[in-house]
Amino acid sequence: MRTLRGRLYLLVILGGAVSALGCKKQTPPAESGSADTAAAAPAPAAPEAFAVSEVTLGKAIGADKKVASPTTTFGPKDTIYASVATTGSAPSKTLTAKWTFQDGQTVKEGSETIAPTGPAVTAFHIEKKTGWPVGKYKVEISADGTPATTKDFEVKK
């Protein structure tokens, strides 16, 4: 009897252990809960593509590189600013301003390489100590060599 009782006792203990193991197997792993949470969370917004949004001309810019008083008419002794507003981000973008005279002559070409992380303003300027010839000019803005926009202006006496 003792032997039989002992065996029964052992079976009860083993049975309990197996049940415990079984319960443990049914418990969902912590990782699956985390994965579900991640899937339910909204995906991070894709970075906005870089683009030239606006070009403004003027005789002066502020600390924010923006033209305070936009104009397209200048005097011979004026410094001419082109304020280029851009949106979006890029690891590296080269903005180029090509200034040309009415006869097609290139007046000046300048570039600025930037790594914008959002809206930015890039300013270009030209000046001529001996005075600008009267006439019509234009500035062409390009990004990485691709023309983005053109702005016409005039120099009057």
Place this chain on the structure above:
Amino acid sequence: MPDSKQPKADFSDVEGGSSSTAPAPSGQSYTVVKGDSLSKIAKHFYGDAQKWRKIYEANRNEIKNPDLIYPGQTFTIPDA
């Protein structure tokens, strides 16, 4: 109608520059001041005037002649 005998406008003395609120991709930028040369700038940033060509190559669209740089020009200074 423009006069064909009118001399062509001279823009050789035009100076220009640029600046931005956006950061430069890497390295730094430098705006030329009176008395600068590429060697002098290279000496300042790299401690070696002989490395002027590095600045020249990074700014080829801005520098037509490495012996002629102008106040107001802004150059990208590549990492050493």
